[in-house]
Amino acid sequence: xxxxxxxxxxxxxxxxxxxxxxxxxxxxxxxxxxxxxxxxxxxxxxxxxxxxxxxxxxxxxxxxxxxxxxxxxxxxxxxxxxxxxxxxxxxxxxxxxxxxxxxxxxxxxxxxxxxxxxxxxxxxxxxxxxxxxxxxxxxxxxxxxxxxxxxxxxxxxxxxxxxxxxxxxxxxxxxxxxxxxxxxxxxxxxxxxxxxxxxxxxxxxxxxxxxxxxxxxxxxxxxxxxxxxxxxxxxxx
Amino acid sequence: xxxxxxxxxxxxxxxxxxxxxxxxxxxxxxxxxxxxxxxxxxxxxxxxxxxxxxxxxxxxxxxxxxxxxxxxxxxxxxxxxxxxxxxxxxxxxxxxxxxxxxxxxxxxxxxxxxxxxxxxxxxxxxxxxxxxxxxxxxxxxxxxxxxxxxxxxxxxxxxxxxxxxxxxxxxxxxxxxxxxxxxxxxxxxxxxxxxxxxxxxxxxxxxxxxxxxxxxxxxxxxxxxxxxxxxxxxxxxxxxxxxxxxxxxxxxxxxxxxxxxxxxxxxxxxxxxxxxxxxxxxxxxxxxxxxxxxxxxxx
Numbered sequence: 001x002x003x004x005x006x007x008x009x010x011x012x013x014x015x016x017x018x019x020x021x022x023x024x025x026x027x028x029x030x031x032x033x034x035x036x037x038x039x040x041x042x043x044x045x046x047x048x049x050x051x052x053x054x055x056x057x058x059x060x061x062x063x064x065x066x067x068x069x070x071x072x073x074x075x076x077x078x079x080x081x082x083x084x085x086x087x088x089x090x091x092x093x094x095x096x097x098x099x100x101x102x103x104x105x106x107x108x109x110x111x112x113x114x115x116x117x118x119x120x121x122x123x124x125x126x127x128x129x130x131x132x133x134x135x136x137x138x139x140x141x142x143x144x145x146x147x148x149x150x151x152x153x154x155x156x157x158x159x160x161x162x163x164x165x166x167x168x169x170x171x172x173x174x175x176x177x178x179x180x181x182x183x184x185x186x187x188x189x190x191x192x193x194x195x196x197x198x199x200x201x202x203x204x205x206x207x208x209x210x211x212x213x214x215x216x217x218x219x220x221x222x223x224x225x226x227x228x229x230x231x232x233x234x235x236x237x
Numbered sequence: 238x239x240x241x242x243x244x245x246x247x248x249x250x251x252x253x254x255x256x257x258x259x260x261x262x263x264x265x266x267x268x269x270x271x272x273x274x275x276x277x278x279x280x281x282x283x284x285x286x287x288x289x290x291x292x293x294x295x296x297x298x299x300x301x302x303x304x305x306x307x308x309x310x311x312x313x314x315x316x317x318x319x320x321x322x323x324x325x326x327x328x329x330x331x332x333x334x335x336x337x338x339x340x341x342x343x344x345x346x347x348x349x350x351x352x353x354x355x356x357x358x359x360x361x362x363x364x365x366x367x368x369x370x371x372x373x374x375x376x377x378x379x380x381x382x383x384x385x386x387x388x389x390x391x392x393x394x395x396x397x398x399x400x401x402x403x404x405x406x407x408x409x410x411x412x413x414x415x416x417x418x419x420x421x422x423x424x425x426x427x428x429x430x431x432x433x434x435x436x437x438x439x440x441x442x443x444x445x446x447x448x449x450x451x452x453x454x455x456x457x458x459x460x461x462x463x464x465x466x467x468x469x470x471x472x473x474x475x476x477x478x479x480x481x482x483x484x485x486x487x488x489x490x491x492x493x494x495x496x497x498x499x500x501x502x503x504x505x506x507x508x509x510x511x512x513x514x515x516x517x518x519x520x521x522x523x524x525x526x527x528x529x530x531x532x533x534x535x536x
Contacts, residue, residue: 029263031263031394039536075534076514076515078531078534078535079530079534080374080514080515080528080529080530080531081511081514081529081531082511082512082514082515083510083511083512093536099392099394099399100263101263101264101265101274101392101393101394102274102275102276103263104276105276105506107392107508109399109401113511114404114405114511115510115511116401116406116508116509116510116511118506118507118508120506136507136510137510137512138510160515165534216408216410217408218420218422219376219422219423219424221375221376221423221529222514222528222529222530222531223529223530223531223532226535235536236536237535237536
């Protein structure tokens with residue numbers, strides 16, 4: 001009874017808080033242009049250590065690594081510039097832009113290969129089954145505000161991408177949850193990877209960007225001479 | 238007690254906030270007559286008519302002529318063009334595009350442009366390399382950006398207008414002058430401003446790697462395009478009227494229009510991913526140019 005009452009209160013308070021935030025146009029403003037200062041070809045697990053691959057995942061990773069080396073597996077995201085997928089796109093050493101208009105949608109636009117992510121606000125996460133005929137490289141995303149943190153959930157990926165540039169694998173049943181928060185001119189995105197077919201547990205990677213509204217996104221085409229990335233630690237061209 | 242007062246406070250704050258519900262959310266900077274980015278709105282380059290209609294089918298992925306003056310390169314009586322939509326609706330065989338070099342628009346081409354088109358015409362007549370650059374996953378440039386028949390989605394902010402069209406993206410920077418020396422790029426440097434309910438966009442700073450149309454008409458880096466975006470037909474049609482000037486390729490500026498039709502589906506907001514290069518090889522060996530391919534991973 002007491003528990004139910006508290007739950008009901010929490011729910012009510014949550015709904016009102018959310019309503020008032022939205023009604024007042026007070027959804028936190030994270031719009032603008034951002035740019036990482038470092039790049040790592042290998043995804044960095046947040047608590048250190050290696051990504052917790054299970055046996056099937058390890059086999060897939062070894063196959064990708066060997067294939068990338070001998071050319072039997074092609075990194076299409078870099079060869080013909082198909083989209084990176086999550087969380088690889090979050091590691092981009094290029095700038096990206098966030099739009100919060102219209103109000104019930106957040107759009108991420110990445111300079112690298114002008115990849116876009118459409119994030120619908122306050123919609124339920126679709127089921128895997130409902131997306132089986134329309135998987136996307138960067139998945140289907142919904143989000144809500146948890147206080148000052150944008151919580152983005154993404155599902156419905158295809159299985160043509162790697163989690164990072166080393167060929168870390170995933171399945172098309174992966175679900176990625178990101179907690180995105182702006183503090184001063186810094187944007188932090190903590191991504192949780194849920195893919196029990198290839199990993200023994202959920203694991204996290206953290207990406208940090210600096211707001212750079214002085215930077216304009218540029219055009220990007222495969223095999224162009226692209227923008228100078230010499231300021232981004234870890235980029236080897 | 239304490240809980241109740243907290244709840245009351247929350248309800249009060251929600252109630253206070255209600256009047257602002259009518260507000261349109263974040264500022265777009267757009268005039269009321271040119272709101273192009275309402276939730277679920279997309280601008281389709283082509284909507285099939287209920288009954289077969291040649292004139293409409295022809296607009297599938299082509300410019301329309303301007304109300305007056307010199308228009309874009311087009312097909313001619315010797316080789317009438319049938320796009321896939323014309324073929325479908327009129328039950329004919331589709332053809333590749335062969336440019337008419339003897340009409341007014343053809344005569345407006347400088348000799349090197351004419352020569353390039355003659356070569357392309359010969360290829361197309363041999364059914365080689367007849368696909369558009371866009372179909373081969375190349376960035377289109379301007380105004381060819383507008384030719385895609387698919388869904389354009391638009392984001393408007395006070396600082397910029399961003400056009401998303403089937404995996405391609407253009408930025409229009411609002412209320413700023415051109416840079417002194419814009420770095421040559423596929424879509425150039427677009428600056429824009431609103432004139433009443435019209436968005437006027439001026440673009441320079443192009444590279445010379447794109448074609449200005451689907452006939453593969455080349456241009457130089459002196460290309461200068463002015464586009465005027467406005468709503469007509471009671472807000473149901475987005476008209477893009479443009480003028481193309483290139484003193485290195487055309488004797489005189491020419492113009493064209495491209496209309497997009499409003500569709501509203503609040504359940505579909507998706508902006509298409511740039512996945513053109515997936516499974517897009519020249520499987521039938523018909524002389525298609527390769528999709529843009531990096532010699533090695535760039536980093």
